[in-house]
Amino acid sequence: MNLAKINERVSAARKETEARGETFYPGPSRVHLAAFPPKERWDDWVELESKAWPRREERRYMLVPTTCFNCESACGLLAYVDKESLRVQKFEGNPEHPGSRGRNCAKGPATLNQITDPDRILHPLKRAGARGEGKWVQVGWDEVLDDLASRIRKAITEERHNEVMYHVGRPGEDGFTERVLAAWGVDGHNSHTNICSSSSRAGYQFWMGLDRPSPDHANAKVILLISAHLESGHYFNPHAQRVIEAKAAGAKLIVFDTRLSNTATHADHWLAPYPGSEAAIVLSMANYLIQNELYNREFVRRWWNWEEYMAVERPEEETNFENFELALKELYAGYTFEYAAAESGVDARTIEEVARIVSTAGTRFSSHNWRSAASGN
Ligand code: SF4
Structure with a gap:
């Protein structure tokens, strides 16, 4: 069957689906096959049992929306639950x-x-034996909760708050545990994140009070990734889709990565600085924007705490925005492209070229910094 014939049949299938008032999810192929079952039929979805072929044996499923937690992106999944056995047969997006x-x-x-x-x-x-013996007995939830709760309670009532510490592999909730611990007067909260991505999270948290940003990559004109963010990093899959969409629409992608990662291979400009020297390059880019007055002045005037800065750092000067801009110029003047080149090993002209591209983005600039050199990407 030629492509035109296939297209005809598939288009007819789409029309039929939509005529029934059902949602058609187009796939990426040239013939526009549906990529997912219509949501209107997720309660009772029929597929043929592949192992029964050539017999046409039908299996009925409930498609239950759920969340993937194999990384913190927390993408959506559909669990195909067999209506007879109630077992999950497979997961799809x-x-x-x-x-x-x-x-x-x-x-x-x-x-x-x-x-x-x-x-x-x-x-x-x-544990049923000594540590390391590998001996365990199964216990009920009531016993566990009573045991742990009474020990925590005892520590708190005896003012031994510092002896309580909560450790979780990956925190999958948005701050609930944090509040419970704060209510107990306990600040011992640890997770793998403290090692894996703390370098980026700390910076974001100090700067804007939120450690998991989602910039508008899809509508960006220039995207700067200080990490291998198309393949890793926080929310990488939802972000990667949008970064690639923006790139397809003409956005420039700049990547700092010591390795020629999959992300670097997609970059228009790939810079491989010495590990840990990325900040020097970013400072020189900021200096270029400041000295040439290429930043969004009204945004800075409205949203930055420049009045407080002037009052504390330059009490001898009149607090006005013009003086603040002069102070910024002085503050950043040492971060030249040559300084950044000496720190990072990246050629000064390359850094300048990238800084010029960033300066053309206007308000359509997005960036993401993740573990970078601190953890391999
Ligand atoms: S990016 Fe992959 S592992 Fe992470 S949540 Fe999405 S599907 Fe799961």
């Missing part, structure tokens, strides 16, 4: 999820392996 939009990395559908993993721990276990 959820086209209705606003972040991932049905597109997942390979780890999403692989969630099935975790559900069926024979070593999965399904009950609380309590």
Whole structure:
């Protein structure tokens, strides 16, 4: 069958789907096959059992929206739950999820392996021997909760708050635990994040009080990634989709990465600075924007605490925006392209070229900094 014939049949299928009042999710192929079942039929979706071929054996599924947590992107998934056995048969992307939009990395559908993993721990276990002996007994949730709660309570009532510490592999909630611990007067909260991405999170948190930004990559004209963010980093999958969309629409992509990562291979400008020297390049770019007055003055005037800065740092000068701009020029003057080149090993002319591109973005500049040199990307 030639392509035109296939197109004709698929277009007819689309019309039929829409005529029934159902949602058609177009796939990426040239013949526009539907990529997902219409949401109107997720309660009762029929697929043929592949192992029964050539017999046409139907299996009925409920498609249950859920969330992937194999990384912090938390993409949407659809669990195909067999209506007879109530077992999850497979996971696919959820086209209705606003972040991932049905597109997942390979780890999403692989969630099935975790559900069926024979070593999965399904009950609380309590140590039954010495540490390292590997001896455990199964206990009930009531016993665990009573045991732990009474120990925590005792520590708190005896003013030993510092002896309580909460550790979680990956915090999957938006600050609830933090509030509970604060209510207890406990500040011992740890997670793997403290090592893996603390370098970027700390900067974001100090600067804007939020450690997980989602800039508007999709509408950006210039995108600066200080990390291998198309393949890793926070919210990387939802971000990567939008970075590539912007690039397809003509955006310039600048990547700082010591390695020729998959992200670097997509860059219009790839800079490989010495690990840990990225800040020197960024400072020189900021200096270029400041000295040439290429930044958004009204934005700075409205949103920055420049009055407080002047009052504390330059009490001898009159507090006005013009004086603040002069102070900025003085403050940044040493961060020349030559300084950045000496620190980073990247040629000064390359840094200047990239700074010029950034200066053309206007308000359509987006950036993301993740672990960078602190953790391999
Ligand atoms: S990017 Fe992959 S692993 Fe991370 S949440 Fe999405 S599907 Fe899961």
